[in-house]
Amino acid sequence: xxxxxxxxxxxxxxxxxxxxxxxxxxxxxxxxxxxxxxxxxxxxxxxxxxxxxxxxxxxxxxxxxxxxxxxxxxxxxxxxxxxxxxxxxxxxxxxxxxxxxxxxxxxxxxxxxxxxxxxxxxxxxxxxxxxxxxxxxxxxxxxxxxxxxxxxxxxxxxxxxxxxxxxxxxxxxxxxxxxxxxxxxxxxxxxxxxxxxxxxxxxxxxxxxxxxxxxxxxxxxxxxxxxxxxxxxxxxxxxxxxxxxxxxxxxxxxxxxxxxxxxxxxxxxxxxxxxxxxxxxxxxxxxxxxxxxxxxxxxxxxxxxxxxxxxxxxxxxxxxxxxxxxxxxxxxxxxxxxxxxxxxxxxxxxxxxxxxxxxxxxxxxxxxxxxxxxxxxxxxxxxxxxxxxxxxxxxxxxxxxxxxxxxxxxxxxxxxxxxxxxxxxxxxxxxxxxxxxxxxxxxxxxxxxxxxxxxxxxxxxxxxxxxxxxxxxxxxxxxxxxxxxxxxxxxxxxxxxx
Amino acid sequence: xxxxxxxxxxxxxxxxxxxxxxxxxxxxxxxxxxxxxxxxxxxxxxxxxxxxxxxxxxxxxxxxxxxxxxxxxxxxxxxxxxxxxxxxxxxxxxxxxxxxxxxxxxxxxxxxxxxxxxxxxxxxxxxxxxxxxxxxxxxxxxxxxxxxxxxxxxxxxxxxxxxxxxxxxxxxxxxxxxxxxxxxxxxxxxxxxxxxxxxxxxxxxxxxxxxxxxxxxxxxxxxxxxxxxxxxxxxxxxxxxxxxxxxxxxxxxxxxxxxxxxxxxxxxxxxxxxxxxxxxxxxxxxxxxxxxxxxxxxxxxxxxxxxxxxxxxxxxxxxxxxxxxxxxxxxxxxxxxxxxxxxxxxxxxxxxxxxxxxxx
Numbered sequence: 001x002x003x004x005x006x007x008x009x010x011x012x013x014x015x016x017x018x019x020x021x022x023x024x025x026x027x028x029x030x031x032x033x034x035x036x037x038x039x040x041x042x043x044x045x046x047x048x049x050x051x052x053x054x055x056x057x058x059x060x061x062x063x064x065x066x067x068x069x070x071x072x073x074x075x076x077x078x079x080x081x082x083x084x085x086x087x088x089x090x091x092x093x094x095x096x097x098x099x100x101x102x103x104x105x106x107x108x109x110x111x112x113x114x115x116x117x118x119x120x121x122x123x124x125x126x127x128x129x130x131x132x133x134x135x136x137x138x139x140x141x142x143x144x145x146x147x148x149x150x151x152x153x154x155x156x157x158x159x160x161x162x163x164x165x166x167x168x169x170x171x172x173x174x175x176x177x178x179x180x181x182x183x184x185x186x187x188x189x190x191x192x193x194x195x196x197x198x199x200x201x202x203x204x205x206x207x208x209x210x211x212x213x214x215x216x217x218x219x220x221x222x223x224x225x226x227x228x229x230x231x232x233x234x235x236x237x238x239x240x241x242x243x244x245x246x247x248x249x250x251x252x253x254x255x256x257x258x259x260x261x262x263x264x265x266x267x268x269x270x271x272x273x274x275x276x277x278x279x280x281x282x283x284x285x286x287x288x289x290x291x292x293x294x295x296x297x298x299x300x301x302x303x304x305x306x307x308x309x310x311x312x313x314x315x316x317x318x319x320x321x322x323x324x325x326x327x328x329x330x331x332x333x334x335x336x337x338x339x340x341x342x343x344x345x346x347x348x349x350x351x352x353x354x355x356x357x358x359x360x361x362x363x364x365x366x367x368x369x370x371x372x373x374x375x376x377x378x379x380x381x382x383x384x385x386x387x388x389x390x391x392x393x394x395x396x397x398x399x400x401x402x403x404x405x406x407x408x409x410x411x412x413x414x415x416x417x418x419x420x421x422x423x424x425x426x427x428x429x430x431x432x433x434x435x436x437x438x439x440x441x442x443x444x445x446x447x448x449x450x451x452x453x454x455x456x457x458x459x460x461x462x463x464x465x466x467x468x469x470x471x472x473x474x475x476x477x478x479x480x481x482x483x484x485x486x487x488x489x490x491x492x493x494x495x496x497x498x
Numbered sequence: 499x500x501x502x503x504x505x506x507x508x509x510x511x512x513x514x515x516x517x518x519x520x521x522x523x524x525x526x527x528x529x530x531x532x533x534x535x536x537x538x539x540x541x542x543x544x545x546x547x548x549x550x551x552x553x554x555x556x557x558x559x560x561x562x563x564x565x566x567x568x569x570x571x572x573x574x575x576x577x578x579x580x581x582x583x584x585x586x587x588x589x590x591x592x593x594x595x596x597x598x599x600x601x602x603x604x605x606x607x608x609x610x611x612x613x614x615x616x617x618x619x620x621x622x623x624x625x626x627x628x629x630x631x632x633x634x635x636x637x638x639x640x641x642x643x644x645x646x647x648x649x650x651x652x653x654x655x656x657x658x659x660x661x662x663x664x665x666x667x668x669x670x671x672x673x674x675x676x677x678x679x680x681x682x683x684x685x686x687x688x689x690x691x692x693x694x695x696x697x698x699x700x701x702x703x704x705x706x707x708x709x710x711x712x713x714x715x716x717x718x719x720x721x722x723x724x725x726x727x728x729x730x731x732x733x734x735x736x737x738x739x740x741x742x743x744x745x746x747x748x749x750x751x752x753x754x755x756x757x758x759x760x761x762x763x764x765x766x767x768x769x770x771x772x773x774x775x776x777x778x779x780x781x782x783x784x785x786x787x788x789x790x791x792x793x794x795x796x797x798x799x800x801x802x803x804x805x806x807x808x809x810x811x812x813x814x815x816x817x818x819x820x821x822x823x824x825x826x827x828x829x830x831x832x833x834x835x836x837x838x839x840x841x842x843x844x845x846x847x848x849x850x851x852x853x854x855x856x857x858x
């Protein structure tokens with residue numbers, strides 16, 4: 001693949017990415033969240049059409065019009081979210097869509113089962129029985145079934161998107177054995193992972209992408225020092241401009257507006273304590289799956305805690321109740337803006353006012369012009385573009401959609417803002433503006449809790465940083481005392497490397 | 499695109515005059531006219547899609563009226579016949595208004611027909627009739643609300659899928675209606691109720707049933723478009739998770755919505771009692787399908803997030819007019835059913851096209 005470009009409305013997701021994979025190798029694809037890895041593999045799987053660039057397959061230029069076309073060429077993709085039909089058996093899943101048949105429609109079940117058994121054996125997992133329903137298997141076993149399915153189509157290249165994310169260490173070892181079997185058969189593997197140590201163990205070569213561009217091609221996976229890889233992932237082409245922090249005052253710090261005491265959820269995160277003062281931005285740094293979003297959503301009442309409590313101005317919130325949290329002055333800008341934050345069929349105004357409807361209403365009767373005027377004032381305050389609150393929200397760029405979410409809470413008069421990946425899907429250029437807005441809101445007395453997997457963002461924007469790894473806060477420090485390498489070491493390895 | 503649409507806004511009320519309820523177009527154009535030109539653009543842009551869709555339904559209705567006028571000029575355009583069409587539309591129309599709210603919120607209510615049946619027989623038992631007019635009205639409404647409450651609790655707080663919960667209500671309410679009546683027709687003997695069905699009670703030539711329907715439509719339109727309740731309904735249907743994270747009590751909203759649908763069924767049951775002069779366990783048969791179909795061809799999205807009361811009412815009028823024309827022309831109900839099916843398919847195809855153009 002060379003010069004692959006993919007443009008989404010408002011975002012240039014891929015901006016000339018090059019990737020070259022040889023038969024029989026494990027090629028690792030590295031990059032931070034939002035670097036464009038997922039988009040790249042979707043292009044390769046035929047799920048997205050690139051806006052530019054060339055894909056060459058075994059010496060010939062090809063276009064991958066659909067997932068089926070990619071599959072026919074011998075490219076299989078195993079996504080993080082497995083695409084198996086839980087109600088069907090292992091064998092039925094493996095041969096879904098290309099069942100061995102008699103006369104074109106009678107499925108030869110016995111043959112499918114024996115071929116499935118043979119495939120599973122080849123993958124070193126004869127213990128998975130071909131007749132069992134997939135729903136009864138463990139996550140690791142389902143992954144094996146997914147791979148067997150890929151192999152059932154004479155596959156030459158398998159793309160694995162964070163295959164180890166849901167696995168125990170033993171299961172990861174197993175997975176690596178399977179990958180070794182595949183490459184021994186001259187099948188190429190593209191392996192995507194956040195965990196550097198895994199890449200060191202099984203990778204042959206590494207390609208690093210950042211901000212939609214290739215920054216390093218085909219580095220030797222085993223020899224390149226960790227520090228160099230980390231530097232490649234994080235080194236900036238575009239310098240982010242972070243707003244200045246307010247000068248430290250000698251005055252006694254304000255009383256915390258938000259206090260979290262021993263908040264925990266089984267299987268998601270261990271007891272968390274934190275305090276948030278007005279005017280302060282606290283950053284939570286951690287990888288996907290480290291429990292960051294879960295902590296935020298539990299504070300917000302969107303998930304019910306198994307222990308602990310949340311206090312706003314000293315008053316405990318009713319656990320597991322979003323309306324209670326909102327009434328107390330909390331606001332959340334969720335991670336998945338489109339799925340969790342916005343009403344995509346509606347105008348900007350209606351998205352902004354949805355949390356403050358009673359303000360424009362007398363006994364339930366809405367005053368449309370007051371609603372519109374206040375929405376406009378709130379969006380102007382954040383210089384949202386276009387300056388017309390009547391346009392449908394879906395026509396806005398990612399950055400402006402995020403501003404609409406912030407305007408929602410500004411209008412509501414919230415005191416604690418919980419931001420989950422506020423710049424995800426936001427163009428690099430628009431980020432600085434968003435950072436300035438967030439800092440200004442804090443200066444105006446808001447307390448902000450910021451979650452981001454982009455370490456520079458947390459370090460540049462927050463006053464204090466909490467580092468999270470596997471559901472546990474492993475480090476707390478003022479942002480100035482940390483640097484990017486240190487935090488990356490902490491989130492990836494758990495302990496600082498010397 | 500914009501010019502014809504704005505003309506349609508002015509053409510709308512005239513064409514809809516036969517159906518009494520004001521269209522949102524009148525209100526929308528008068529409010530937006532008060533604003534500056536610059537601000538008007540967005541309003542129109544938002545209203546545009548609705549208008550186009552309502553306009554095409556009005557076109558269908560006009561075509562049907564022409565067909566009726568040509569095939570049976572004397573009978574179809576007769577005042578008595580028009581009064582009959584509107585009266586017949588009233589019962590299912592009230593149910594459809596409630597259904598429109600439920601569908602807009604992303605739900606479905608399959609139990610409406612059964613609730614109408616149960617409410618109509620409970621309100622016409624000998625014991626209830628002893629309390630006269632008020633007893634019948636009160637019982638019909640309370641039974642409707644009660645069924646809606648059960649639906650709402652099961653769906654909002656019991657976590658049941660609306661399809662299943664209301665399917666269960668459909669079965670049990672019909673069963674209970676049969677048990678109450680033992681399959682017999684319960685004749686109404688309360689004259690004050692029966693009087694509302696005879697021409698003497700017509701106000702300016704309009705049957706009281708139609709006035710109730712008009713009132714329910716106007717109130718429904720106002721609630722959906724002008725109140726926090728309506729806005730929350732649309733938000734829940736558009737993206738329930740986003741609505742929840744924005745601080746809306748989604749469960750309570752869902753409970754209220756099924757209560758509202760039950761209330762509409764209760765009112766419809768009362769209208770049916772007036773119309774039929776009796777209560778029967780077979781009342782309201784297949785109302786769920788008629789109401790859903792009318793709402794869908796009216797432009798309410800089955801997936802939720804967008805709903806239009808005016809569209810639903812037009813949908814009801816289209817179906818009722820078809821039934822009437824077919825009956826006048828002595829065509830059997832099988833042909834009617836086929837025509838209805840074809841209209842649903844055509845309307846949804848048109849809807850998908852307009853929606854896709856709108857998203858592009």
